[in-house]
Amino acid sequence: MYGYADKAFARQPQDVVPEYHGEEPSFHHTVDCVILGFHRTELHVLLHRFPYKPYKGHWALLGGFVTPDASLDETALQTVQRLTGLENIYMEQVYTFGEVRRVPTERVITTCYYALIRVEPTLDQLSPHYQATWHPLSQIPNLDLVYDHPLMLRKAIEQLRLRIRLQPIGFELLPEKFTMTELRQLYESILDRPLDKRNFNKKVLAMNLLQKLEEKQKDTSKRGAFYYQFDAERYRQYLEKGFLFEL
16 A cells, blocks of 8 residues: 555665755644553543643643654654553554644644553553553543543544444453453443443353453352453454454
């Protein structure tokens, strides 16, 4: 799809630095990341205290400026890695926000991404420099978020809701072993509605995506619930080919 563009770029001499647009006005381009995790029974988002006036102390998504030597994807990935210390992060681009006065002090265009990570590995690794903490989505309306970050969060969740019907990316939010109840609670939190337990279990198991373990979770009931883990190879195939998961 990008073959001609890639070849044209590759043929450009390394010592030639054209300035086709040197007289055009310039402005900042940033990325903001909706970092999502599943904790206990609810989807959470990672926010930090905004350090600049006039919104100093308000909550904000994590972001960074796009530099001349980094792509949008690279900048977004570096932003999440810098904060969490994690590798192999599932991320998707959501939308580019370019309203003229979205930032009142200067002209800034930002591209939003969402990232799906596991909460537990980050609890001891979050960079204290950013004062970042996890917040349940149900509490977000009670927080003061800067700029158009509430809109970014909403668009990211909308895209995630569409994506989980086509690819099993929800597993990126779960620990290596989990119960069917935890899996259902994850989908309920993402979709923001209850799901029928029997119907959900039947549809998930029919995909042959899970491997049932002998181990049980015994701290929730006397009988205990069996743990499951996803089949890595089947998961990879579903990511590549997609599927239709009607809930």
